[in-house]
Each structure stands twice: as C-alpha cells, then as structure tokens.
Amino acid sequence: SQQGEEDPQALSIQEGENATMNCSYKTSINNLQWYRQNSGRGLVHLILIRSNEREKHSGRLRVTLDTSKKSSSLLITASRAADTASYFCATGGGGNKLTFGTGTQLKVEL
C-alpha cells in the first residue's frame, strides 16, 4: 500500500502558537484519521473525518478534508508543550485497514 505524504516533516513552534500539518494521499478513501504518537509509545486516536465531511472540530483540533485534492490538514490551536509529539494521518479504505502517512514531528517550546 502506498503511504501518504505529510508536510512538514518537522515543525517547531512556541507555546501558544498554532500548528498546522498537512497530509496528502493517493487513493480514494472512506475516511481519514489523525493520530498522535509520543516518543517511543503507541498511537492515540485524535479525530476521524469521513469522506463526505469537509471540516471537523474536537477541542483545540480542527481537521479539514479536500477529497478533490486528496489532502487533509490538522490544525492545533493554542499549542502547549504537552502537544510535542509525532502526528500521523491515516487513510481508511474499507476493511478496517489503515495506511499511515509519513508523519510530522511537532515540537512546542516554552
């Protein structure tokens, strides 16, 4: 399966700033999900957006999906040091399988 590309690969911001990560994928999807991974740990599910949705919010997270451009973005507002982690998009094409993107390493500095 082909992975999606995430951009940027690494992002460093100051606490309180917003962080935006982008994900592009190649095949048609049923849904797109974002996960967070703290260093050396498992993944935590953040948010799922379905192919017929364009935008979704959850707390400080905002996800957009543009199926015509095969892209999605994750915005974290008012970032905190605890948001430091790697963020992965994952596309679901049916049958429960997920294809993960290359990831963005976010560092939020005090």
Added chain:
Amino acid sequence: GAVVSQHPSRVICKSGTSVKIECRSLDFQATTMFWYRQFPKQSLMLMATSNEGSKATYEQGVEKDKFLINHASLTLSTLTVTSAHPEDSSFYICSASGGGLSADTQYFGPGTRLTVL
C-alpha cells in the same frame, strides 16, 4: 475504555532465537487485530491483519513463516519473530478494533521495542 496492552514493552534477544510479543484488548472484544512495524523516525508499516479464529493476512513482502501471528481469542493476539536477526530490530505495535466500537478506529497498544544482538 478501549485499552490495548502489549507485553513485553522491551526485549533484547540473541540472533537466531525466537521472541513472542503479546497484544491484549483489556476491556473489549477485538474481532480484528493488526500488527505494525516502525523504524526510528519513520511511519508505521502494516505487517498483517488477523481475525479471531482465522489465519492472518500478511502484507506484501512480509514473511509469514518468520512472523507468526496467532489470534486465538477475542482478547489476545501474539506475534512471534522466529530466528530473529539484527535487521528485525524494530518497534512493533499492535492495534485492535471491534467489540461494538467504531469499526473505522483502531486502538493501539504501547508498542514493543525489540533489539536483536
């Protein structure tokens, strides 16, 4: 809810030995479990999908005789790395879905760091 555990969290073994990693869903019945492999600073690569009571489906390029997967119950799947070599050193992560939870979402274990000397 939807907690998945893995054991062990770290394992160091000698080349040529076999290592078994357990993945358990603690508070739900996982009809499907997935095994991933992750190299440092890289993404997760799906190795195989297993459904309870049936044979695992391996992704292209993954040797089924080397990475033995057993999903004998709705709460336990095991991955055995047979005749491990240094190139098998990696971070192995399992995930689970099912049990009335959203079929689209996978719940991940904390991972197992395997080092083969």
